Structures are given as C-alpha cells and as structure tokens.
Amino acid sequence: MFFKQIDLTTALRPSLISGEELLFVQDGVGLYEGKYKIPDCQQGYAYLTSLRVYYVDEKEPRKNSVAFDLREVEKTDYQAGFLKSSPKITFHPKLPRDGHQSVRLADGRIAVEEGSSSFPGSRANSPRRYSSLSSPLPPSNATWICPICSFSNPVPSNFDPSNANASIPLPPCLACGIKPPLAVVLKAAVAAASKRILPQHPDEEFSGNANSTIDDPVQTETTITCPRCTFHNHVSLPACEICGAPLRSEQQHYPMANGGSKPRRAESPGPQLAELNLDDNAELASVKISFRAGGDKTFYDRLKGAMTQRKWLLQSAPSIPSPLSPSTTGDLDNETGLARTPITRPASTPVGIAGLERRGLEMRKNNEVVIGTAFEDLEALMASAKDIVALAEKFAIDSGRNAAETSSVFSESAAALGMVTTKDKLNSGSDNLYLSELSRNLAEYLTDDRTGVLRAEGGVMSLVDLWAVFNRSRNGVELVSPLDFHKAADLWGRLNLPVRLRRFKSGLLVVQRSDWNDDKTVQQFKTWLGQLQQIAPAEEVHWEWSLFGRGVSAQETAQRFGWSVGVAIEELEMAEDKGVLCREEGIEGLKFWSNFLVEVGSDAE
Amino acid sequence: MATASSSLTTSSMFTFPPTYSFPPFFSPQPNAQTRSAQLSKWSSLVQSYCRHHRIFKLLLSDALESPLFHNSKLKRRLSAHDAKAVVDYMTSKEGDNRAEWIGPATEKASAWIWWRRPEEWAGVLEAWVDGTGQKGTVLTLYELVEGEATESQEFHGMDMEVLRKSLGTLVKKGKAQVFGGEGQEGVKFF
Numbered sequence: 001m002f003f004k005q006i007d008l009t010t011a012l013r014p015s016l017i018s019g020e021e022l023l024f025v026q027d028g029v030g031l032y033e034g035k036y037k038i039p040d041c042q043q044g045y046a047y048l049t050s051l052r053v054y055y056v057d058e059k060e061p062r063k064n065s066v067a068f069d070l071r072e073v074e075k076t077d078y079q080a081g082f083l084k085s086s087p088k089i090t091f092h093p094k095l096p097r098d099g100h101q102s103v104r105l106a107d108g109r110i111a112v113e114e115g116s117s118s119f120p121g122s123r124a125n126s127p128r129r130y131s132s133l134s135s136p137l138p139p140s141n142a143t144w145i146c147p148i149c150s151f152s153n154p155v156p157s158n159f160d161p162s163n164a165n166a167s168i169p170l171p172p173c174l175a176c177g178i179k180p181p182l183a184v185v186l187k188a189a190v191a192a193a194s195k196r197i198l199p200q201h202p203d204e205e206f207s208g209n210a211n212s213t214i215d216d217p218v219q220t221e222t223t224i225t226c227p228r229c230t231f232h233n234h235v236s237l238p239a240c241e242i243c244g245a246p247l248r249s250e251q252q253h254y255p256m257a258n259g260g261s262k263p264r265r266a267e268s269p270g271p272q273l274a275e276l277n278l279d280d281n282a283e284l285a286s287v288k289i290s291f292r293a294g295g296d297k298t299f300y301d302r303l304k305g306a307m308t309q310r311k312w313l314l315q316s317a318p319s320i321p322s323p324l325s326p327s328t329t330g331d332l333d334n335e336t337g338l339a340r341t342p343i344t345r346p347a348s349t350p351v352g353i354a355g356l357e358r359r360g361l362e363m364r365k366n367n368e369v370v371i372g373t374a375f376e377d378l379e380a381l382m383a384s385a386k387d388i389v390a391l392a393e394k395f396a397i398d399s400g401r402n403a404a405e406t407s408s409v410f411s412e413s414a415a416a417l418g419m420v421t422t423k424d425k426l427n428s429g430s431d432n433l434y435l436s437e438l439s440r441n442l443a444e445y446l447t448d449d450r451t452g453v454l455r456a457e458g459g460v461m462s463l464v465d466l467w468a469v470f471n472r473s474r475n476g477v478e479l480v481s482p483l484d485f486h487k488a489a490d491l492w493g494r495l496n497l498p499v500r501l502r503r504f505k506s507g508l509l510v511v512q513r514s515d516w517n518d519d520k521t522v523q524q525f526k527t528w529l530g531q532l533q534q535i536a537p538a539e540e541v542h543w544e545w546s547l548f549g550r551g552v553s554a555q556e557t558a559q560r561f562g563w564s565v566g567v568a569i570e571e572l573e574m575a576e577d578k579g580v581l582c583r584e585e586g587i588e589g590l591k592f593w594s595n596f597l598v599e600v601g602s603d604a605e
Numbered sequence: 606m607a608t609a610s611s612s613l614t615t616s617s618m619f620t621f622p623p624t625y626s627f628p629p630f631f632s633p634q635p636n637a638q639t640r641s642a643q644l645s646k647w648s649s650l651v652q653s654y655c656r657h658h659r660i661f662k663l664l665l666s667d668a669l670e671s672p673l674f675h676n677s678k679l680k681r682r683l684s685a686h687d688a689k690a691v692v693d694y695m696t697s698k699e700g701d702n703r704a705e706w707i708g709p710a711t712e713k714a715s716a717w718i719w720w721r722r723p724e725e726w727a728g729v730l731e732a733w734v735d736g737t738g739q740k741g742t743v744l745t746l747y748e749l750v751e752g753e754a755t756e757s758q759e760f761h762g763m764d765m766e767v768l769r770k771s772l773g774t775l776v777k778k779g780k781a782q783v784f785g786g787e788g789q790e791g792v793k794f795f
Binding site for chain 1: 623624626627628629630631632634635636638639642643646680681
C-alpha cells in the first residue's frame with residue numbers, strides 16, 4: 001500500500017477521477033504510519049471516496065497532502081477513543097500474493113514472511129528512526145548475466161519477481177542485443193533480493209552466513225573494492241566502473257548494524273517519523289487516521305460500505321452488454337449473426353449522401369435506445385421517491401411532530417433511497433464544514449477551465465447570476481439555498497481562495513478573481529476610450545472627436561468586456577467615482593466619457 | 606439695464622472654449638471633484654461671455670436660450686436648475702464671488718455677473734480720472750458712461766447700477782464723493 005501524491009484543485013480539494021464519488025469529509029484528522037505520527041500531517045481534512053482515502057493538510061495543502069487506494073487495503077480496524085487518545089481507524093495493506101513476501105517496515109528493515117502476518121516482536125522492541133533512504137526495490141539493484149556473452153546487465157527497476165510472467169517485455173542484453181529468457185532474470189532478481197535481506201538483522205547472526213557466492217563490497221578509506229571483479233572504485237560510485245556490479249550494499253546504510261548504539265526509543269505518546277515518505281516504492285505497514293474532531297463512526301460506516309462495494313473493480317470491468325437490437329435497415333446485414341451493441345457501426349459503410357443520412361439515422365436510433373432504457377429506471381425511482389416523501393410528510397402532519405423530527409424523518413427516508421445529500425456526508429450539525437466545503441466547491445466551479453464560467457462573464461459576475469448558473473448545473477439535485485450560497489461566498493476571503501466577493505457602492509454583490517482589482521479595470525477603460533479617440537465615429541458628430549473621443553453607454557461597455565449590463569453600470573460608476581470618467585445625460589441615455597473636465601488647461605481663455 | 610443684458614452687438618464673435626463642445630459639460634456630475642471642476646469651468650465661461658458681450662446683469666430665463674447655456678450645434682443645454690446651481694456657485698466664496706443675486710434670494714431670476722468686481726471697476730475709473738487729470742473736477746455719471754471722452758474706455762456703456770456700486774466703494778474709501786439727485790448725479794474724485 002503506497003502513499004500517493006495527489007492533485008489538488010484550485011480550491012485545495014482533491015481532484016477526483018471520473019466515476020469517483022465523494023462519500024464523506026471530516027476535518028481535524030491526523031495521519032499515522034504504523035504507530036508513529038507523521039509530522040506535518042497532523043491537522044487536516046480526510047476525504048473518503050469510493051476509490052480512495054485522501055488526506056489534505058490544512059497548513060500546507062500542496063505539500064503535505066496524500067492519498068491511498070482502497071483497493072490496496074486488506075482490512076480496517078476501528079479503535080475508540082480512550083482518555084486522551086482520539087478514536088482511530090487503522091488500514092492494513094494487502095500483502096503481495098506470492099511465496100516471497102517482502103514488506104518494508106516502518107523502521108526501514110525488510111522482513112521476510114511466509115503466509116501469516118506475525119511481525120516479529122523485534123519491530124516493537126526497537127523502533128528506529130526512519131531513514132529517508134530510497135533504497136530501491138530488489139530488482140533494480142540486481143544484475144543478470146547474459147547467457148550468450150556473459151555481460152552483466154541490470155535488471156529493470158519495474159521488474160517484480162512476484163508478478164512476472166511471460167508477457168512482461170524484457171530488455172535485451174546491452175552487449176550482444178539478445179533477449180534473455182525469463183528464468184534468468186527471475187533468478188537474478190530473487191537472488192539479489194534474498195542477498196539484501198540477509199545482512200539486515202543486527203541481533204541475529206545471519207551476516208556471517210552469506211548464501212550467495214558474491215561477497216559484499218569492502219570499503220577502505222578511499223576506495224571500494226568491487227565484489228565481482230575486485231576493481232578499486234572511488235567511494236562515491238554506486239556501481240563498479242568495469243563490470244557494473246552494484247557497490248552500495250545495504251550494509252552501508254545501516255552503520256548501526258555494525259555495532260552502533262542501540263537506537264533510541266522515540267518518546268511516547270505518538271512517536272513521530274522523521275518525515276513523510278512519499279517514495280513510490282516505499283510500502284507501509286499500516287496507516288492510521290486519528291479523528292480529533294469526531295466523525296469517526298460515520299467515517300467507519302461509510303468506509304465499510306465502500307469496501308464492500310468495491311467500486312474500483314468497475315473500472316476494469318467490461319462494459320455492460322446491451323440487449324440485441326434488431327436491425328431495421330436492410331443494408332447493414334453483413335454480420336447479422338453477431339450481437340451488436342447499439343454503439344457499433346455497421347461493417348459496410350455506404351458511401352455518399354445516402355450513407356451520411358443513414359449514419360445520422362442510426363445515431364439517432366442509438367440515442368433513443370440508450371436514453372429510453374436509462375430513463376425507465378429513473379422514472380420508477382422518482383415515482384417511488386415521491387411517494388415515500390409524501391407519506392412521511394403526511395405522517396408528520398398527522399402526528400403533529402415538531403420540525404426537528406420531521407426533518408430527521410425526511411433525511412432518513414432520503415438516505416434509505418440512497419439519496420445522500422452533501423449535508424449528510426459531513427456529519428451534519430457542523431455547518432461550518434458544509435459551508436467551507438461548499439465555498440471550495442464553488443471556487444473550483446468558477447475557476448474550472450473546462451467550463452470557464454467566470455471567464456465567459458468577463459471576469460466579473462453578479463452573485464445572483466452565479467447562483468442561478470450553479471444550481472442549473474446541479475441538474476435538480478442538491479440545490480443550494482441563497483442564504484447558504486451567500487454565506488459560502490463570504491468564506492472565500494477567509495479561506496484564501498482564488499475568487500472573492502466584492503460589494504459595489506449600490507450594494508450589488510459580484511464575484512471576481514482575487515488578483516483583479518479596480519485599478520486594472522480603470523486601466524482597461526482608459527485604453528479603450530483612448531482607442532475610441534483614434535477612430536472617427538460612425539455618424540456625424542458635432543464635437544471634436546479627435547480631442548474628446550466618444551462617450552460609451554453601459555450596453556457598449558457590457559458588450560466589449562463580456563459583462564452583464566448591471567455589472568457594466570457598476571464598473572462605470574466605480575470609474576466615475578475615481579474621477580477617471582464623467583457622465584453625460586442626453587436624450588439617447590447615459591453615456592460615459594473620459595474625464596476631460598478635470599484636466600488642467602483644457603479651457604481657453 | 607434691459608438692453609445691456611441682452612445685447613449681442615459686438616464686433617467679433619465670441620469664441621467658446623473647447624470644453625463648450627464637450628457634451629458631459631452640460632450634465633451635472635455626481636463625483637465631487639469632477640463637479641467642482643465643472644462648475645469652475647462654467648464660471649469662467651460665463652464671465653468671459655459676459656465680458657465679451659458687455660453683459661453686466663444676467664437674466665436667467667433669457668440666458669437659457671442664449672448660446673451661453675444652450676449649445677445648438679451639440680443639441681445640449683443646461684437646465685434651469687443647473688444654471689441656477691452654476692450662478693449659486695459663482696456667488697459663493699469658492700466661486701470667487703463673481704455673481705450676486707438681484708432681489709430676494711427665493712426668486713433667483715437675475716444676477717449681477719462681476720466679471721469685473723465693483724472694486725476693480727473703481728480702480729479702472731480712478732486710473733482714468735487720474736490719467737486724464739480730472740481729479741477734482743465734477744463729472745456726471747452720464748458723462749462717465751456715455752460721454753465721448755470715455756468711448757475708448759472699458760467702462761463706456763456700463764450699467765448705471767454697476768457704476769454706482771463702484772463709485773460707492775470709492776466713496777467708502779474716501780476717494781470720491783457723489784452728490785446730486787436722481788438721474789443727474791455727479792461725482793468728484795479726490
């Protein structure tokens with residue numbers, strides 16, 4: 001089970017894969033590896049989805065946020081809080097399934113284990129500081145000898161002896177160019193792995209019992225003798241210059257094995273690791289999440305649900321076969337015997353306009369079939385949902401229960417149908433978390449480059465417009481009330497998100513990017529009006545357009561910048577307040593000009 | 606008095622400043638800074654217009670139709686409300702006291718436009734009297750404004766009221782003395 005670096009969206013939430021569904025969010029969690037706290041990962045948010053568990057750190061989200069896949073979790077444990085320690089959920093990783101199971105423990109040693117998971121008590125007795133070595137997995141240090149030319153080639157780093165089979169491509173020998181048989185590479189990998197494991201136990205006497213014929217490299221003061229060809233290499237070389245044999249043996253990374261002092265036991269409680277190790281190759285013993293702000297029970301329940309559902313298997317599953325659709329057009333019948341899904345094209349593609357027309361017809365038929373089948377079930381669901389909710393309402397009214405109970409009845413009925421709302425995902429009662437998640441969601445939605453909502457509106461959008469667009473995009477589920485929306489928008493400033501709420505003089509609330517300010521808008525106005533001054537106006541005008549340019553109305557401004565008209569008026573008035581523009585009220589309406597009235601010396605006499 | 610206010614009999618056409626052709630000039634500005642700039646520009650426009658046309662007293666209703674407040678080419682005009690605001694500004698200290706409402710303040714129908722204040726006129730008069738060596742002689746007011754001797758002078762054709770006001774300042778300073786009945790006043794400069 002590996003920790004993975006994750007991608008965060010602009011609002012500092014994890015970006016989910018398509019098909020991944022968010023199940024639960026909890027704040028105030030800390031991350032542990034094995035028994036030890038991981039520093040810098042003690043205060044953050046845990047996101048549970050159908051495929052993964054994410055940890056997003058609160059202080060440095062981009063640096064210290066990690067995730068691990070649920071498919072790699074063997075089992076989970078729940079540990080209730082006791083006195084000072086908070087409740088924890090432990091995730092045990094799956095063990096690789098072959099006879100040769102090597103799991104790297106939290107203290108950096110590799111224990112060989114066959115079958116049962118009884119990690120020796122030595123692990124508990126002498127916890128070591130996790131050295132941040134990235135000593136590679138067995139294969140990459142191994143070398144295989146080519147049977148034809150006896151040149152020693154390195155085994156590729158992604159070669160895993162446990163999972164190797166005939167389909168893995170093997171690189172050819174570097175000297176003679178001939179691909180080796182799989183057995184040779186396998187043997188070399190296994191031998192190197194076993195060789196590495198043996199010298200690790202300081203308390204035991206394996207070191208004298210080298211199984212391999214190759215000796216370990218001997219290090220003198222300035223040179224290292226290669227174990228294979230006895231060439232004296234420089235101390236800092238990783239591999240021998242002549243034959244390429246690895247020089248760095250694991251022994252050198254454990255000087256303590258050669259009689260160094262016993263490592264100190266870290267202080268309790270919550271001993272810490274040196275740092276968070278995100279190395280792809282580092283396997284973990286177990287991971288714990290500690291819930292310091294509650295939410296553990298719900299998290300555990302949802303987690304169990306997600307583990308039983310095993311949504312990750314769907315990703316590799318074949319697509320659902322659809323029922324045979326009888327072909328109605330006569331000329332597609334070359335393969336009438338085959339089962340065709342609605343999506344496949346006919347093998348014989350007719351040419352010409354007739355062909356295009358037929359293709360269009362087929363596509364439409366396809367769509368009809370697909371949509372029809374989809375909506376059949378949906379309608380059945382919606383019908384029953386309505387019934388149940390109506391029933392609950394009736395009972396509530398009849399028995400005259402108070403509002404709190406009725407809402408709990410609703411949420412129960414909704415949950416029973418599987419319609420889990422976002423509020424439920426967040427251990428409802430904690431409004432703050434709902435609002436902060438909502439505001440992050442909004443920020444992502446606004447800055448999403450695919451839809452470009454904010455950009456389409458010229459960078460400024462009124463809050464009401466945004467509310468309408470956002471709810472429309474939700475397609476009828478999980479709509480947001482205006483009050484919640486407003487509160488979430490207020491949180492943008494506090495959460496340092498890339499958008500902010502701005503209030504105009506007249507009280508209009510708009511949404512704008514954080515790095516955009518009034519001066520930039522003013523500058524835009526100035527350049528635009530300056531440009532207008534260069535061009536002659538369309539119709540005959542009676543003032544010196546070369547001197548004064550032209551006035552602009554709010555509609556023109558809105559069109560030019562992509563704003564809505566209300567926003568345009570507000571921006572123009574803002575520029576007028578700054579003294580950059582002056583207004584003119586004429587028969588045609590309100591227009592704004594560059595402010596020549598305050599310019600010095602523009603008046604004769 | 607009535608003739609002076611609406612006379613446009615001048616030899617040359619008055620050249621309006623470029624701001625006169627700026628449409629926003631005719632619309633009241635909400636921004637305070639812009640507003641004060643606008644008002645001061647209006648004030649100087651009114652003064653120079655009146656100076657050119659020798660208008661001492663501005664009747665607002667007439668002025669609204671005159672080219673002063675109505676730019677026919679641009680099809681923009683100053684509304685009565687705005688015109689009153691301009692004159693109000695000119696009467697205030699900010700506006701340099703360049704105007705004075707005539708009559709009760711509630712009906713703001715006409716105003717003196719002091720493109721040259723009475724004190725300044727007094728200075729001009731005094732300079733002329735001194736220059737022509739007429740100190741000590743008695744001159745009638747009529748002679749001052751309509752006499753041939755003063756034709757080349759700026760105060761020729763000046764409004765009687767204005768003349769009286771300016772002579773009044775001189776009297777206060779003790780530099781002149783006015784006597785005589787209505788219509789035949791005379792003044793003696795010391």
